[in-house]
Amino acid sequence: MGYPPGMPASAPPPLDASDRDELRRRADPDGPDAAGPAAVRARIVLLAAEGMPAVRIAEELGVTRQTAAHWAGRYRAGGLAALDDRPRSGRPRSLPAPSPNQSAVIEAIRLAGELGRVEIAERTGLTPQSVSRIVRRLIDDGLVLETRPAPSAATGAGKPRTPLRLRPDAGRALGLHIDPDLLTAVVTDLEGRVLRRSHRAVSRRQPSAELVETLAAEARALLEASDPGPVLGAGIAVPGPVDPSAGVVLDPPLMRTWRDVPIRRLLTERLGLPVVMEKDATAATIGEHWIGKGARDADFAYLYLGAGVGAGLFLGGDVHRGLTANAGEFGRLVPDSDSDLPRPRQLARGALALVDLLDLDLVVLGGPALQHGYADYLAEVDRTLNTQAVARRIRPVRVERSVVETEAAAVGAASTVFHAAFAPRSRRAPRTGRGDPRE
Numbered sequence: 001m002g003y004p005p006g007m008p009a010s011a012p013p014p015l016d017a018s019d020r021d022e023l024r025r026r027a028d029p030d031g032p033d034a035a036g037p038a039a040v041r042a043r044i045v046l047l048a049a050e051g052m053p054a055v056r057i058a059e060e061l062g063v064t065r066q067t068a069a070h071w072a073g074r075y076r077a078g079g080l081a082a083l084d085d086r087p088r089s090g091r092p093r094s095l096p097a098p099s100p101n102q103s104a105v106i107e108a109i110r111l112a113g114e115l116g117r118v119e120i121a122e123r124t125g126l127t128p129q130s131v132s133r134i135v136r137r138l139i140d141d142g143l144v145l146e147t148r149p150a151p152s153a154a155t156g157a158g159k160p161r162t163p164l165r166l167r168p169d170a171g172r173a174l175g176l177h178i179d180p181d182l183l184t185a186v187v188t189d190l191e192g193r194v195l196r197r198s199h200r201a202v203s204r205r206q207p208s209a210e211l212v213e214t215l216a217a218e219a220r221a222l223l224e225a226s227d228p229g230p231v232l233g234a235g236i237a238v239p240g241p242v243d244p245s246a247g248v249v250l251d252p253p254l255m256r257t258w259r260d261v262p263i264r265r266l267l268t269e270r271l272g273l274p275v276v277m278e279k280d281a282t283a284a285t286i287g288e289h290w291i292g293k294g295a296r297d298a299d300f301a302y303l304y305l306g307a308g309v310g311a312g313l314f315l316g317g318d319v320h321r322g323l324t325a326n327a328g329e330f331g332r333l334v335p336d337s338d339s340d341l342p343r344p345r346q347l348a349r350g351a352l353a354l355v356d357l358l359d360l361d362l363v364v365l366g367g368p369a370l371q372h373g374y375a376d377y378l379a380e381v382d383r384t385l386n387t388q389a390v391a392r393r394i395r396p397v398r399v400e401r402s403v404v405e406t407e408a409a410a411v412g413a414a415s416t417v418f419h420a421a422f423a424p425r426s427r428r429a430p431r432t433g434r435g436d437p438r439e
Contacts, residue, residue: 005022012118019080023223037145037167041071041083048072062162064150067139068208101126103424105134106143109164110422111294114147116161135164143170169422172226174234174273175409175414177280178263179368180204180254180307184410185218187226192291192415196222197407204254206259215403216270223271230422233274233412236267237283241306244325247277254307254340276416280304281328284402286319286348286419288364292403296392300362301354303330303347303375304408305369308340311354330354339367348384350436353396356390366402367409374401 015023017082026042040061047057048068054385057068075083098106104124109115115123118184121131133294145167167188168189177184187196197219223231237251264277278286281304288294302312311330313320321327333350334342342350351363363385386392404411430439 011351011385012061014182017046020049022080024195037169038083044068044071045075045083048075054187058196063146067136067146070140078344082435084145098422100424101130102134102138103422105131105138106166106422107424109144110166110290111297113293114163114165116163118161120164132432138397143167147360168193169229171230171232171418172413173232173417174223174271174410175410175417176215176219176234176267177237177283177410177413178215178239178249179280179409180239180252181370183215183218184407186214186407186410186414187222187231188411188414190418192404192411194407194411196226197410198222204256206257208255208258211257212263212266212270214263216267219267221392231273231386233276234267234271235276235278235283235416235418237278237280237409237413238262240259240279240310240329241324241326242277242279244321245278247275274417276413276420277411278416279325279328280412281310281311281312281330282319282321282325283312283416284366284404284408285314285412287404287408287415288312288366288402289314289319290415290419291411296364298405299358299360300364301351301358302366302402303351303381304366305341305347305365305367306409307369309334309347309350313358315358343391344380345384347377348381350386351381352388355385359391360397361395362398362400364400364402366404368406 023046025040026038027046028039040063043061044063044067047060048054052060052074054068057063058065058074061068071083073357075110101124104126105120107124108120112119117128117131117135120126120135121128124131126134135144139146143166143382144164147163147165149162168191171190172187172195173275175186175188181202183200183202185198186194188194198221200214200218204215219234238249239255241250241252242248243250247262249258249261249263251259264275268275281302284304288300288302296314297317299315302314303311304310309330313327313328330350333353334344334346335349355359355363363381365381370377378399378401382397385397385399389397402408
């Protein structure tokens, strides 16, 4: 596949002088993207133009024969433009919806960071033949990238395995966070790296309609300033309570002008993107799981401190939302709090109740209110849980800082788009506007 009928994979693609110069520039081993997909594709075409067959190219560059034939064929059919699978217009582009087996492969690679085909088969229970077929499809779709094998990464037969990893630029997502005092917007890549960010201070007395227009304008400006590429959707993190089936923010206690605001529909109409809505602490928890990879794949509680305090729960391999997606009202567990933000000892007492209730061994602290006060909170929560928890003699409780140091809710909101699109089906949030980000 990937080349016109009747033209063998080893037939050299025609190169004119300008194309050859551009391909050499892309393939430059000292260039800024020497190990990136564009450089690999350029090297494939240059070698094919010299008459090297696909099997030799594969050995030379550490890619599969199918990958070598595919990109040589793409150049024959469409020239240089065919080597860039990102739209030049900058319009959003959807990726193919993964099958359950494809999702399992994507999740295995994501959690490990890099993984070979043999390890994927072992971790997913799929046959090697199925894994090879799925990986080839994911590479062709631009979701997975083959990397150069390490010198020591050899199989028993002496052939080095070819590691696979997700392509960070395979998709981007917009993450939005509505806080009583601040609107935050970010654009992230598939690994959760923030590519663009925007902050806008707001008043708690501003009408909700005005805030929605401001947020939409910030989001559009951010997308226009970003590099062209597929935008899979937008995630919005909001204070609760929420009505997830309707996409409505009900009546947040610190935002008096927000009552029954259909935020998901309003943003969908203004952005032209599918929108996923989550409570802020839940969004931060999804971001922690997505970006933390294997270190955040077991049960944990996320204590989110912003304008108030909330909890997100990752239990049994999925984020726990509760019956109405309003789980995590942690403030009810904080004793004698006389302000929106509890003191370290108050937070620790609430964390103790949560750990004893759910029998957890990991608590994560995050959120904007902890930007400059992590040490005191970490120390007090750690001391309390490991001296007073009911099961302290059986297992210690780890208390760790969030892997997302800033903009946790906004980055988490962007991660909800990827989570909904690629995570195994049992882990996907069903509540999106205008269909699903995968469509």
